[in-house]
Amino acid sequence: MTDIMRDELGVPKVVDRSTFQVQLDELRVREKAHTYEGDAIAAARRRLPMVEVDPTTKLIGPHGTVTLLEAFEGRRMLIAYYFMWHTDHPAPEQCEGCTWVTTQVRELSYIHSRDATYATFCQGPYEASARYRDFMGWDMPWYSAKDSLDTLLVGRQVGRMHIVCYLRQGSKVFETYWTTSRGVEVMDNNYHLLDLTVYGRQEKWEDSPAGWPQQCTYTRTKSGSPTWQPEWPGGRPIAQWPRLEAGRSDNLGTTHR
Numbered sequence: 599m600t601d602i603m604r605d606e607l608g609v610p611k612v613v614d615r616s617t618f619q620v621q622l623d624e625l626r627v628r629e630k631a632h633t634y635e636g637d638a639i640a641a642a643r644r645r646l647p648m649v650e651v652d653p654t655t656k657l658i659g660p661h662g663t664v665t666l667l668e669a670f671e672g673r674r675m676l677i678a679y680y681f682m683w684h685t686d687h688p689a690p691e692q693c694e695g696c697t698w699v700t701t702q703v704r705e706l707s708y709i710h711s712r713d714a715t716y717a718t719f720c721q722g723p724y725e726a727s728a729r730y731r732d733f734m735g736w737d738m739p740w741y742s743a744k745d746s747l748d749t750l751l752v753g754r755q756v757g758r759m760h761i762v763c764y765l766r767q768g769s770k771v772f773e774t775y776w777t778t779s780r781g782v783e784v785m786d787n788n789y790h791l792l793d794l795t796v797y798g799r800q801e802k803w804e805d806s807p808a809g810w811p812q813q814c815t816y817t818r819t820k821s822g823s824p825t826w827q828p829e830w831p832g833g834r835p836i837a838q839w840p841r842l843e844a845g846r847s848d849n850l851g852t853t854h855r
Contacts, residue, residue, distance in 0.1 A: 608809020610796060648765060648772040655749050657741040658724040666750070669741060670766050675714035679703075679785070680743065680751065680760040683722025689730060689848035690834040695759055697835035699785040703738055719743040719750070721757060726850045733841055733848045761785070 653667035670676045681700060682693040700718060709716050717739040720727040724742035731740050747756045754760060759782045763775040783789065792799050800811045842848065 648774045651771050651773050653771040655746045659741045669717050671715045673713050673715045676764040677716045678719045678762045681718050681720045683720055685722050686852050694835035697837050699782050701837040702787055726852045729850045733846050
């Protein structure tokens with residue numbers, strides 16, 4: 599970003615260190631209250647009842663048909679992310695929100711150490727979506743749940759982002775929790791780090807002072823190039839650009855519209 603561009607942006611008021619610390623300490627009280635409330639909500643979540651689901655529900659994996667029970671990989675718990683999919687659309691038109699959060703799921707050993715498995719349940723066909731996974735360089739377990747969505751997402755809107763948590767007891771499977779809308783942000787780290795910065799996520803919905811940058815279009819680049827990233831002409835989920843620069847093919851093997 600150029601110095602000229604910096605000068606055009608609004609900036610906070612400059613104060614001495616003691617004045618800054620007083621206001622930061624006031625904010626810290628609210629931050630700690632927010633943390634403790636999150637702990638209390640998590641405690642309540644652990645006390646929710648559960649509902650039994652069919653463990654033989656079919657998924658498609660790299661070696662063909664498997665069951666929901668097999669997706670646990672022998673562990674006690676399963677965290678499934680339901681990835682939205684636009685069938686027969688090319689890679690640039692796939693879900694930017696799902697791409698955003700899935701890109702950040704990298705190291706699974708901590709989840710495994712708690713007797714839990716993480717997997718992506720794509721809402722589209724296996725072959726094309728697996729090509730997208732390979733283009734993006736993801737290595738988590740990947741399944742197509744396309745033919746079982748009415749069973750797995752009963753009572754919920756198919757075609758939306760969801761995280762669903764399951765518990766296995768022997769050969770029985772139970773659903774214990776699921777998210778709605780911004781609940782998938784628990785998978786994110788980039789935006790939570792940006793929340794700590796002076797300009798935040800830079801999205802239009804944020805409550806920011808006048809002059810703060812708010813031109814980002816969620817997680818998809820615009821058709822116009824941002825000044826600080828001119829080689830990214832836009833129109834794609836942001837995380838696709840580094841993959842293209844690395845020479846990866848985004849051909850999903852489908853008939854594009």
